[in-house]
Amino acid sequence: MLYEQSRLAVGLFLMMIALVIGLSIHLVRRVSSPSGYFAAGGQVHWGVNGIAFVGDYLSAASFLGVSGMIATVGYDGFLYSVGFLSGWIVALFLVAEPLRRLGRFTFTDALDAHFNSRGLRLVAAISTLVVSIFYLIPQMVGVGALVTPLLGIPNYIGVMLVGVVVTVIVATSGMASTTYIQFIKGILLMVVATVVAWSVLERGLQMPQSPVVLDELAAVEQSDGRLQFDLPGCRVAEDWRERPAFAAGFLRVYQGDESAPWQIVSREDGRYRLRQTQFLERHEDGRWLYNGAPADSQRLFLVGTPARLTYEGRDVQATGPLSPLSFLRTVYHSELNLWPHKTYLDELGQVQVFYQKPVPGAELFQPGGLFALRSGSWTERLDFISLMLALICGTAALPHILIRYYTVPSQAAARKSTIVAIGGIGFFYLISLILGFGAMTGGHLNVMDSNMAVPLLARSFGMALFAVVTAVAFTAVLGTVSGLIIAASGAVAHDIMDRVLGLTMNATEKVVSGRLAAVLIGCISIYLGIVFEGMNVSYLAGWAFALAASANLPALLMALFWSRTTRQGVIASVLVGLVSALALIMLSPEMYLRYGLLASEAPFALNNPALVAIPLSWLTLIAVSLRTRPPA
C-alpha cells in the first residue's frame, strides 16, 4: 500500500492546527492598528525575523519540491537550490535596506516613495496580487499532496481544510501571528531535515531486500502483422504500429477488460520483449486513472532503488553508515533504477508513462533530468538560462518576502535578518541534496508524486518520523501561505482601498478591511490548489519567480538606483513585465500539456518566460522614462 494513515500523524497534524490557531487568537489583542496587522508593529528582533524569513521562504516548493525533484531527476533539482539561494544575495545587497527605509507596509509603498502616484500604486498592487496568487498555487498543491495521504481524505477537502486554517491565522492577528508561525516553522524545518538526513547517512545505502519485480511479456510478429504473445489472452490493436504509443516506445496491451502501455525493451527479427510500466491517463468520464484504476485503488507501487551498489571500488549489498561525502561518492559510482516518463496523446487523451531505466550514478550528477543541455538544443539551453535568471532575480521581488523587512525596527536589523536567512536557507539546501538522493535510493519513491519524496523517505524510517515530517511540512505550507495572504491583503486593503480609491478609514476599519481581504484571497487560494493538483510544486514556484522578477524587480531597482526613472516608466515596466510573463506562461509547452495538448504545439518554446519578459520590462522602463522625463 502506498499510503496508510497513522494516528500519530493525524494527532500531530491536529496539534499543529490547535497551536497555530491558539497563537493567532492569543495575539489578536495586539493587533488594533494597521502597523500591528501588516507589519507586526515593526518591532520584531532581527534574529527572529531572520528565522521567520527562513520559514517564510522554505515553502512547500523547497521542502517538498526541491528534494522531490532531486529524487526523481537528480542534479537538475539541485540547480534550483543554487538559484533560489542566489536570489537572497540580490535582496541583501540591493533591496533590504532601501526598502526598509522607504516603505511602511507593502512593496508598493517603497516603489511609490519617490512618485506619490495613484496609477503606480494601482499597478504595483495588481502585480503583488498576481505574483502572490501564483506563488499560492504551489503551496496549496503541496498541501493537498500532504494532507490527502495523511488524513485519507480527498484532495479538495484537504486543500479546503488548510485554506480555512490559514485564513483564520491571517484574518485574526495578521503579520504578528504569521511571524511567529514562520519562526517556529523555520526552526522545525531545519531540525527535521537534519534528523532525516542524519538517518539517511546512518542507514547508508543498500540493495533492496525484496526488490519490485516488473512483469515481462514476449511477443512475436506474425506474417499477417499481428502479434502473438507468450501469455494467453493478451492482444494489441490491429493498427498497433500506427498508434502514438508505439512511436513513443510503448505497446498498449489488452488483457480482458483492461489495457496498459508496456515498454518495448527490445525488438529483433519481429520478436518483442515488453516490460511493465506505471502510467497516468484520463478515463472517458474525466477521472484520472493511476495504473488503470482510480487513486484509491492503490495500484501504484513505490520504487527508487540501486541497480548496483559500488562502495570503495567493489560491488556490495549494503554500505553501512556513511559520511555526507561518502554518500555522494557512492551514489556517483553506483547504478540506480530511475523512472523517467514520456507523454503521448491517444484516443482517450494524454497518457503519461513511467518506465524503469537503470542509470549510472555519474549521469545523475549532470544536467539531463529536466534540462536536456547535453542534447545541444538551443531551446533547452535558453529555457535553462531563463529559469536561472528568474530564480536569481525573483526572490528580491517577491512581495511576501519584501514585506518582512517592515517588521524590524531598523535598516541594520533588516540587513542582519537577511544574513541569518541566507545562512539558514543555504544550510537547508545542502541538506536537501542528501534528502533527495536518499529518497532516490531508499525504495520509497512514488513516481507520480515527486512532492511526497521526503515524507515517504521519512516513512522508510518508521511511522513516527513520517508523522513528524508531514506535520512539519504542513506547517511549512501554513507559514508561507499566511505570508502570501498577508501580502495580498495588504495590496487590497492598504494599497487599493486606502491609497488608490482614497476610502476614508480609521485604524480599526483598515484592519477590518485587511482581514476581509485575507478571507477573499484565502478562498481564491483554495480554488487554485484544487485546479492545479498534481504539478511539481518547485516547477510552479519557478513561474511565480519569473512573474515577480519580470514585473517587480526592474521597476524596484530602477526606482531605487536610477534618478531618471519616472512614474510613467515604472507603471509601463510593471505592466509590460506582468502581461508578457503571464502571456508567455500561458503559451508555454508545460501549459499546453495542462490543456491536454502536445508540448511541441506550444507557440512559445520556453517554459520559463524570464529571459524575454525581464529585459522587455527593463527596456520599457528606460524607454518610457527617457520619453517622459520632465524638462530640466
Added chain:
Amino acid sequence: MSKVSFQVDALVRAKRRIGLRMVLVYAVLYAVFVLSHVFFPSFPGRDWDGISWGVLAGVALMVVSVAMAVLYHLLCSRIEREFRP
C-alpha cells in the same frame, strides 16, 4: 540641507556603492556557473575524488553567498560606525 540629512545621504550612498560592487562580483560568479552548464554540459558530471564538479561548484557558490553576506555586513557596519555622530 541639514548636516544630519547630508550625513544620512552620504551613508546611504556609501552602502549602496558596496552593495552594487558586491552584487556585480556575485552576478559574474553566478553567470559563470550557469553558462558553464550551458556550454559544457558534461562538466558537472565529471568528478574529483568521486564528488561531481557540479555539486562542488554549486556548494562553493552557496558558501560564497554566505561569506559575501557576512563581508557585506562587516563593511556596512564599519561605515555606519564612521558616520555615527
